[in-house]
Amino acid sequence: MRHDQNSDATQASGETVDRIMLSRLWSALGGKPEQAENVLVSGEGSLQSVYAVSDFAAAVIATSGLALAEWIAARSGTGPDVRIDRRLASLWFGFSIAPRDWELPSVWDAVAGDYATADGWIRLHTNARHHREAALAVLETGPDRDAVAAAVGLWRADDLEAAVVSAGGCAAAMRSEREWARHPQGRAVLAEPLMRVDQGGGAPRFATEFEILRPLTGIRVLDLTRVLAGPVATRFLSGFGADVLRIDPPGWDEGAVIPEVTPGKRCAWLDLKDGDDRERLKMLLAQADVLVHGYRSDALESLGFGADVRAGLNPGLIDVSLDAYGWTGPWATRRGFDSLVQMSSGIAEAGMAQAAADRPIPLPVQALDHGAGYLLAAAALRGLTMRHTHAIGSRWRTSLARVGGLLTEHRQRPVAVQIGKPAQADYADEMEPTDWGNARRLRPPVTVGDTAMAWDRPAGKLGTSPAAW
Numbered sequence: 073m074r075h076d077q078n079s080d081a082t083q084a085s086g087e088t089v090d091r092i093m094l095s096r097l098w099s100a101l102g103g104k105p106e107q108a109e110n111v112l113v114s115g116e117g118s119l120q121s122v123y124a125v126s127d128f129a130a131a132v133i134a135t136s137g138l139a140l141a142e143w144i145a146a147r148s149g150t151g152p153d154v155r156i157d158r159r160l161a162s163l164w165f166g167f168s169i170a171p172r173d174w175e176l177p178s179v180w181d182a183v184a185g186d187y188a189t190a191d192g193w194i195r196l197h198t199n200a201r202h203h204r205e206a207a208l209a210v211l212e213t214g215p216d217r218d219a220v221a222a223a224v225g226l227w228r229a230d231d232l233e234a235a236v237v238s239a240g241g242c243a244a245a246m247r248s249e250r251e252w253a254r255h256p257q258g259r260a261v262l263a264e265p266l267m268r269v270d271q272g273g274g275a276p277r278f279a280t281e282f283e284i285l286r287p288l289t290g291i292r293v294l295d296l297t298r299v300l301a302g303p304v305a306t307r308f309l310s311g312f313g314a315d316v317l318r319i320d321p322p323g324w325d326e327g328a329v330i331p332e333v334t335p336g337k338r339c340a341w342l343d344l345k346d347g348d349d350r351e352r353l354k355m356l357l358a359q360a361d362v363l364v365h366g367y368r369s370d371a372l373e374s375l376g377f378g379a380d381v382r383a384g385l386n387p388g389l390i391d392v393s394l395d396a397y398g399w400t401g402p403w404a405t406r407r408g409f410d411s412l413v414q415m416s417s418g419i420a421e422a423g424m425a426q427a428a429a430d431r432p433i434p435l436p437v438q439a440l441d442h443g444a445g446y447l448l449a450a451a452a453l454r455g456l457t458m459r460h461t462h463a464i465g466s467r468w469r470t471s472l473a474r475v476g477g478l479l480t481e482h483r484q485r486p487v488a489v490q491i492g493k494p495a496q497a498d499y500a501d502e503m504e505p506t507d508w509g510n511a512r513r514l515r516p517p518v519t520v521g522d523t524a525m526a527w528d529r530p531a532g533k534l535g536t537s538p539a540a541w
Contacts, residue, residue: 075088075112075113075114088127089124089127089482089485090113090124090127090128090130090131090134090158091108091131092482093124093127093128093131093132093478093482094108094111094130094131094134094135094138095108096266096478097131097132097135097266097447097450097478098135098138100265100266100267101135101139101267101269101447101450101451101454102269102454103138103139103142103454107138107141107142108134108138110138110141110151110152110153110154111134111137111138111153111154111155111156112153112154112155112156113130113134113155113156113158114155114156114157114158115157115158115159115160116158116159116488116489117158117159117162117487117488117489117490117491118162118484118487118489118490118491119162119165119436119437119490119491120436120484120487120490121423121435121436121484122419122422122423122426122433122483122484123419123422123435123439123479123480123482123483123484124479124482124483124484124485125162125165125435125436125437125439125479125484126158126161126162126491127482128439128443128478128479128482129158129161129162129164129165129439129442129443129517130156130158130161130162132442132443132446132447132450133156133161133164133446133517133518134154134156134518135446135447135450136308136446136447136449136450136453136518137154137155137156137518137519137520138154138450139449139450139451139452139453139454139457140154140287140312140453140520141153141154141520141521142453142454142457143287143288143453143456143457143460144284144287144520144521144523146457146460146461147278147282147284147287147460148282148284150284150521152520152521152522152523153520153521154518154519154520155518155519155520156517156518157515157517157518159491159498160498160514160515160516160517161517161518162437162491163491163494163498163514163517164442164514164517165437165438165439165442165443166437166494167328167332168332168513168514169331169332169504169506169511169512169513169514169531170494170499170511170512170513170514171331171506171508171509171510171511172503172509172510172511172512173509173510174508174509174511176327176328176331176332177327177328178327178328179327179328179329180199181198181199181204182215182217183196183198183204183207183208183215183217183220184196184197184198184199185217186246186415186420186431186432187220187221187224187225188221188224188225188431189224189225189227189228189229189232189245190225190226190227190228190229191228191229192228192229192245192246193229193245193246193415193420193431193432194224194227194229194232194233194243194244194245194246194415195243195244195246195411195412195415195420195432196220196224196236196241196242196243197241197242197243197244197409197411197412198241198242199299199326199327200242202240202241203240203241203242203407204241205241206236206239206240206241207220207236207239207241207242207243208220209239210232210235210236210239210241211223211224229245229246230245232245233245237406237407242407242408242409242412243412244408244411244412244413244415244416245415245416246415246420246421246424246432247415247416247417247418247421248418248421248422249417249418249419249421249422249480250418251418252416252417252418255416256401256402257397257398257401257402257403257416257473258416258417258473259401260398260400260401260402260403260404261397261398261400261401261471261473261474261477262474262477263400264398264399264400264471264474265474266447266470266474266475266477266478267447267451267468267469267470268399268468268469268470269451269466269467269468270466270467271464271465271466271467272383272387272388272389272390272391272464272465272466272467273383273387273388273464273465274387274388274463274464274465275387275388275389275459275463275464275465276388276463277459277460277461277463278290278456278459278460283313284521284522284523285522285523286312286313286523287312287313287520287523288309288312288313288314289313289314290313290315291309291313291314291315291361291362291456292314292315292317292359292360292361292362292541293306293309293310293314293315293316293317293360293361293362293363293364293452294317294319294356294357294360294362294363294364295316295317295318295319295337295364296318296319296363296364296365296366296367296372297318297364297365297366298320298324298326298366299326299329299409299441300329300333300409300410300438300441300442300445301366301394301410301440301441301442301444301445301448301472302364302365302366302394302445302448303318303329303332303333303334303445304333304441304442304444304445304446304448304449305364305392305445305446305447305448305449305452306318306333306337306364306449307333307334307335307336307337307445308445308446308449308525309362309449309452309453310335310336310337310527310528311335311336311516311525311526311527312520312523312525313528314336314362315338315541316336316337316338317337317338317339317340317356317537317539317541318334318337318338318339318340318534319340319341319342319353319356319539320339320340320341320342320534320535321341321342321343321344322341322343322535323341324341324534325534330531330533330534331506331507331508331511331531332531333531334531334532334533334534335504335506335513335527335529335530335531336527336528336529337529337532338529338536338537339532339533339534339535339536339537340535340536340537340538340539340540341534341535341539342539344375344377345375349539350375350376350377352539353377353539354385356539356540356541357377357382357385357386357389358385358386359386359541360386360389360541361388361389361390361456361459362389362390362392362452362455362456363382363389363390363391363392363393364392364393364448364452365391365392365393366393366394366395367393367395368395368396368405368406368407369395369399369404369405370405379391379467383465383467386465387465388459388463388464388465389465390451390452390455390456390459390465390466390468391465391466391467391468392448392451392452392455392467392468392469393448393467393468393469394444394448394469394470394471394472395408395471395472396408396409396412396413396471396472396473397413397416397471397472397473398471398473398474399469399471408472408473409441409472410438410439410440410441410472411434411438413440413472413473413476414434414435414440414476415432415434416473417473417476417477417480418480419434419435419476419479419480420432420433420434422480423435439479440472440473440475440476440479441472443475443479444470444471444472444475447470447475448468448470451468451470452468454466454468455468494514498514498515499512499513499514499515500512500513500514500515504527504530504531505530506530506531506532507530507531507532507533507536508531508533511531
C-alpha cells in the first residue's frame with residue numbers, strides 16, 4: 073500500500089495503520105502479501121472516533137479492490153492498480169445516497185436505543201416488529217419511550233439482556249473491552265480466524281468471454297442478506313457488473329437502508345416457509361455462482377438449506393456468510409446487529425470513557441457492518457478467482473464481532489483533519505432516478521485500473537422483480 077504526499081496516514085516508518093490493517097485483512101483471505109503494494113491511497117482526514125475508523129475504511133475497501141484486481145488479472149492477464157480515496161472511503165461508511173425533493177425514512181424505530189439500567193446500560197434493537205414486541209413483553213409496557221426507560225431502570229443489564237433474547241428479541245448490555253475479553257463469547261469469537269475458508273466441490277472454470285470494464289458481467293449472485301453488511305457486499309459486486317438477485321420474505325422492509333443498498337440489484341419475494349418457494353430457491357441456488365447470506369448460523373439449517381444441502385445443490389458455489397457474534401461459543405446462534413455488537417464488545421464503553429460522557433458513545437458510523445460487508449465482497453471475489461484457477465467452490469465465514477476485534481486493536485491517533493458531512497463535490501454529477509425520486513450518489517471510493525463502481529439500474533423497492541435468473 074502506497075500513500076500520496078498529502079495523506080495524513082503517512083508515517084516515517086512506512087507502517088501506516090491502514091497498511092497494517094490491509095495486510096491483516098488480505099492475509100486472512102489467503103492473498104499474497106506483495107499484491108498489497110499495488111494499492112495507492114490518496115486524500116486526507118479521519119472520522120472522529122476512539123478507534124481508527126478511517127484507516128479501517130480505506131483498508132477494507134482496498135481489500136475488496138485487491139480481490140477484484142486479482143480476478144481481473146486471472147481473467148485478462150493484466151493486473152491493475154487499486155486506488156483508494158481515503159475521504160470517500162470514510163463517507164461510504166455512512167450514507168452514500170442524497171435524495172432530491174424526497175426524504176429517507178427513519179433509520180430507527182421509536183423505541184430503539186440505549187437505556188440506563190439499575191447497574192449500567194443496555195441497547196434495545198426494535199426495528200423489526202417481532203423484536204419490538206418481544207422487548208415490550210418482557211418490560212410489560214407499551215411503545216412509549218419514557219415508559220420503556222422507566223421499566224428498563226428496574227432491571228440489571230445482564231438480566232434484561234438475557235430475558236429479551238430468550239423472548240426472541242435483540243438486546244445488548246454494555247461491557248468494556250476487558251469484560252468482553254473475559255466473557256465466554258468474547259473469548260470464543262476473538263479466538264476465531266478473521267475469515268474461515270473451506271474448500272468446496274469441483275466446478276467448471278468460467279468461459280473465456282470477459283469485459284474488463286465490467287469485470288463481473290455474467291456472474292450470478294444470490295443475495296439472502298438484510299441490514300447491513302451483506303447488502304453492502306452485494307452492492308459492491310453489482311457495482312462491477314454482477315447480476316445480483318436479492319430475496320426477502322413478502323412484506324419485508326428496512327426503511328432508509330433500501331435506497332442505500334439496492335442500486336444494481338433485482339429484488340424478489342420468497343416465503344421460505346412455503347414449499348413451492350423453497351423449491352424455487354433450490355433452483356436459484358443450483359444456478360448461482362455466489363451465495364451471500366447473513367442469517368443466524370443455524371437459520372438456513374432449520375429451513376432445510378444447511379451447508380451440506382447447499383453444497384449438494386451446487387458443489388462449485390462460492391458460499392459467503394456472516395453472523396453477529398461468531399461461529400463458536402454460547403452466543404453462536406444469537407441475533408445481533410452492528411449497534412448491539414458495539415455495546416457487547418466494549419466499543420461503546422470505550423467511546424464513553426474517552427469522552428468522559430454519561431452515556432454510551434458508539435462509533436460515528438456503523439463500521440462493523442460496512443467493514444464486514446467489504447470483507448464479504450472480497451471473499452466472494454477471491455472465491456471466484458479460486459474457482460477459475462483451480463476449478464473448485466469454496467465457503468467463507470466471518471462475523472461482526474470478529475471484524476470488531478480487528479478494529480479495536482487500533483486506537484485513533486490525534487486527528488489533524490476531521491472528516492465531517494459530505495460536500496457537494498463528493499457526489500457524482502449524474503442523478504440516480506430511484507423508485508422514490510431522484511438522488512445523487514457519492515463518487516466511488518475505489519477504482520481498479522480503468523473501472524469503478526457504476527450500477528446498471530437505480531436503487532429500487534423490494535419485491536419488484538421475479539425470483540428468477
